[in-house]
Amino acid sequence: MKVKRLDSGGVAFKIIAYSVTGIFSLLALYPVVYAFSASISGKMAYEFGDVVLFPKDVNFAVYNYLFNNKTFWLSYINTLFYTVFGTAWSMIISSCGAYALAKTKLLFRRQFNLFIVFTMWFSAGMIPTYLNYYNMGVNNRWGFVFAFGIQAFNIILLRSYFETIPAEVSEAAMIDGANEFQVFFKIYVPMSTAPIITVSLFYATNRWNGYFWANLLLRDEADAPLQVAMRRLIEYYSQFADNSPLELPFATDSYMFAILVCSIIPVLIIYPFIQKYFARGTSLGGVKG
Helix, strand or coil, X not given: CCCCCCCHHHHHHHHXXXXXXXXXXXXXXXXXXXXXXXXXXXXXXXXXXXXXXXXXXXXXXXXXXXXXXXXXXXHHHHHHHHHHHHHHHHHHHHHHHHHHHCCCCCCCHHHHHHXXXXXXXXXXXXXXXXXXXXXXXXXXXXXXXXXXXXXXHHHHHHHHHHCCXXXXXXXXXHHCCCCHHHHHHHXXXXXXXXXXXXXXXXXXXXXXXXXXXXXXXXXXXXXXXXXXXXXXXXXXXXXXXXXXXCCCCCCHHHHHHHHHHHHHHHHHHHHHHHHHHHHHHCCCCCCCC
């Protein structure tokens, strides 16, 4: 097989593209590296500004202190709960809705699509939305999971991909005796692995990083997710930053950075395994190969 050689313009383009990508990758990675370095650096080294990239006077006292904090672990479990069950609930509704909207024989299909898209253009506003959630009693774990079930944009993404699956496939299955549920779960879902995982990642990331509505609606501290608990812990320990009556074996900021590092660990672990699906899923609605 003859390998096609790039001309000078192609080589120059690749060098520039790889260089720019590498620089931006390092810039994106730096905050994560710095946060970890600051969390394990000694108190004096951090307060005197000696930590720039690599840690100084390494010790893990802050993580030992953090892992013995029951509030931190409870909020971590809450976030896992909201992410796992919330993402599952969102995907069930979104994928079933997208499947129905992808069917040309659906009665009032155009009107349903317009109704969903309309919610992306206009909203009632933050205060009416808050009052609506408040009156529905969205102030506990399960209420929070169900209330934020879907996003119109994700339904549109899945619907666009489902429309690329030939109708002849489902028609052939129905001739063989399959019903709509069997067609959906045994044909559409297996053929749509990449977009389903991509949209699941969107939902999971939104659930994992959820702060604003959780802070407003979840009144019980025992129901608070990690992001809300993190903010409260940071506010609590920030009061000891100067002239602290509480003698900590580490810098106050190191505690904050330790919480940040722990909050991104699951994302760093899971993302490499689904990266290939995410790369393919970014072409949702395009030509299916």
